[in-house]
Amino acid sequence: MTRTAETTKTPDRESITMSDEIRPFRIDVPQADIDDLKRRLTGVRLVQELPPDETSRAAVGIPVPPGWEYGVPLSWVRPLVERWRDDFDWREQEARLNRFPQFTTDIDGQTIHFVHVRSPEPDATPLMLTHGWPNTFTEYLDLVGPLTDPRSYGGDPADAFHVVIPSYPGFAFSGPTTQAGWTPERMARAFAELMRRLGSDRYGVHGNDGGAIVSPYVGRVDPDRVIGVHVNQIFSFPTGAPGELDALTEDELTGIRFGQKFLEHAIHDHAQKGQPQTLGHALADSPYGQLAWIGQLLAGSVEPDEILTIASIYWFTNTAASSARFYYEDAHQPDTASAPTSVPLGLASFGFDFRAPRRLAERDHANIVQWNEYDHGGHWAAHEAPETLTADIRGFFRTLR
C-alpha cells in the first residue's frame, strides 16, 4: 500500500499518513490454532533420555541443577507440557495481555508490534523497554503499572513514564522478518523511528539481554533525543589486547571467566548465530520442542504460567526461526561501532548474571553515569526483582529528565 504511494512524485497527505500509520492491535489467536496446539500436545512423542543418576556423572563446567547436565530434562518439560495441554488457559492470558493497549506500525518494510501505555501524569518521560530472548514484550508487563503511575504504587509522580514496549522484528506479533539484515543497529533505527512517530522528542531506553545490545544502539542512532540508556548487562568482552586484564580485580576476572564459560555452553547462542534455519524447522513443528528449547534459559527464573505464555506466543506466531535470526544478524553485523557511545549509560546488574569489568565497559561507553550491582535477582530482573529494577530505572532517569 505505502509502496505504491511512494512512486507518485508528490506524496499526497493520505499516503504520508498511511506510511506512518499506527493501528490499534488486539491479540486474537484463531480457535483453530488453539485446537491444533492441543492436538499436538495430546499426540506428543516424548524423548527417551538418560536417568538422572546417569547424567550426574557428566562434568559440565558451569553450575547446573542435578539432572540438567545434558540440557533440559524431561522431568522439567513433561509436567509443563501436561499443564499446557490440560490446565493452561490461553484465552485468560490473552485477555490479560489485551488489557495493555497495543498497536502495530510498518517501519522499514517490517511490521512492528508494541505496547504503548501513557502515564496519567502529563509531564511523564517516554521510556522504551526492550526485552530479551527467549522472552517477549511480556517481560515488562509487571513494570508497566509502577513505571506509568508511580502515584498509585507508593511512588513519586515526578518519576512517571509513558511506556513503549516493542516486539522486535521477527518476534511475537511483529511477525517473522522477511528480509536479511535485521541487525541490532537496524532494529535501533526502527525503534527510533517508532518513538518519532509517537511524538517523543526526548526519551529514555532500557534493555535486558538482547535489549541490552539494542538499547545502546538506539542511543547511537538517535543521540539528540535519547536522554539515557539503562541496561542490565554491558556486553564488553576482552579483545585479547596486551595488558587489557592487568589491573582487574579477582572478582572482575571471575566475571569474565563466568561469561566465557556461559558462552561455551550457550548452545542457543551458537546454534542461532550459526544456522538458525536448520533449528527452526523442528521448533516450528513441535510445541513441546519449542517449550524445551526456550526452557533452557527461562527455567528457575520465570513462573510456569509465564513460561507457558511466552511459549504460546512463540508458538502461535511461529517465530522460533525468525527470533533465532536475531543472533545470526548480530553476529553478521558489520562492526561500525568503533567509537564509544556518548549518551549517558546506566547499569543495573543483578545477581548470577554476566557482569563485565567496568574498565572494559568504559572502553566501549564514554559516559557511564551509573554502575549499580545487586546480589539478588537474576538474568530476568523484570521477573525476578521487579521492585529493585523499577527503583533503579527511576533513580537513573531522575537525574536526566
Added chain:
Amino acid sequence: MTKNDTDIRPYRVSVPDADLADLRDRLDRVRWTDPAPDAGYGVELDDLRRLVERWRSGFDWRAQEARINQHPQFTTTIDGQNIHFLHVRSPESDATPLILTHGWPGSVVEFLDLIGPLTDPAAYGGDPADAFHLVIPSLPGFGFSGPTTRAGWGSARTAAAWAELMARLGYERYGAHGNDAGSMISPQLAAYAGERVLGVHVTQVFSFPSGDPAEFAGMSEQDMAQMQQLQWFMASKFSFNQLHSQQPQTLAHALADSPAGLLGWNLQLMDDDAMGGRRLDDDFVLTNTAIYWLTNTGGSSIRFYREDANADAAPAEPSTFPLGLAGFAGDFSGVRQFAERDHRNIVQWNLYDARGGHYAAHLEPELMTADIRSFFRALR
C-alpha cells in the same frame, strides 16, 4: 530358562504399522517455518519441503526395510547396552573379518552397497583373496541399537564394545573401517584391541591444529586445501557440534516430536553442499532419517558428542597401528601434516577427485571397495 548375557539373538527390522501410520499423520500436518532470507541461515525450507513431500508420497519404508533385511542381523548386549549389527559372512573361508562403523546422521545403511563386493569379490569381478566377513553395527544410541540408558557411550566405550563384539563372533584378528564417528571409533578400537586389529581404514583423519602457529610451516597445497575445507565447514555447518557436545537434550525434545524437524536437522550434513555439490538420492537420505525417527533415537544419537566432549583427551602418544585414508572431494578428509603428528604408521593417504562427499561408501562404492581391498591386501 536362564538367559546368557553374551547371547547373540537373530534380528529382523519390522516396524509396527501403527508407527508408520503415526509418522504419516505427522508428515501430513507439518507446520512449516517461514523461509529464511537466504541459504546462509541453514537448511532451506524448499529443500526440506521437497523431501518431506517425497517422504509422504513416494518413499517406501517397507521396501527399504526389506533391503536391510536381505542381510543377516543380530542383537547382543554388551556393557549393558543393546547392540544391533549386520553380520555377513563371505563364502570364502579364509576371508578377513572387517568391522564397518558409521557416523551421525548416518546408519548401517551407509554401507549396504559395499556388502556384496566386499564379502564376495568373485561374484563382482574381483579377486576372492580380497574377501571379507563383514560386521556392521549400529552405534549405541543409534537406530536399531536403540537409545542408550547409561552415560558415557562415546567413542572409547563404543570401541571397547566393538572389541567384545568381534570376540563374541570368534574373530581374533580383523580390520576396521569407519566414516565420520566411525573414523574416530575405529582408531580407538585399534588402540584398545592392539594386535587384534590388522589395520584401520578411515574416510577422515581427525587431527587438528594444536594452536602452535609453527605447525603450519611448509604445509603442502593438498593440506592447505583441506584446511580451507575445514574452515568452510566450521563457518557454515559446525554449530550443531557445539549443541550436541554441550546440551543435546535441550534440542532432543523437538527431534523426538517432529519427523520433519528431525529431517531438517539431520539434512544439514546430507544436503548438497555437504557433498561437494552432489545430491544424495532421496531414498538414502530418507532411509537414514526414517531409522532415527522410527527408533526414536534422534536425541540419544546426538548425545554421542556430549559423551566424547566429556571424555578424557586423546592419547598423548602417537598411534602405531597401520592407518589408511580414503578421502573424497566435498568432504574434510584430513591434514596430513597434523595426521603424522598423531599417527606414526600412515601407510596410505589416498585423496580422490571423485565427489564422494561425506557418504563415499554410498556415492562411490566402487572406488571405496577398491581402496579398502588394496589397503588390507598389504596387511593380511
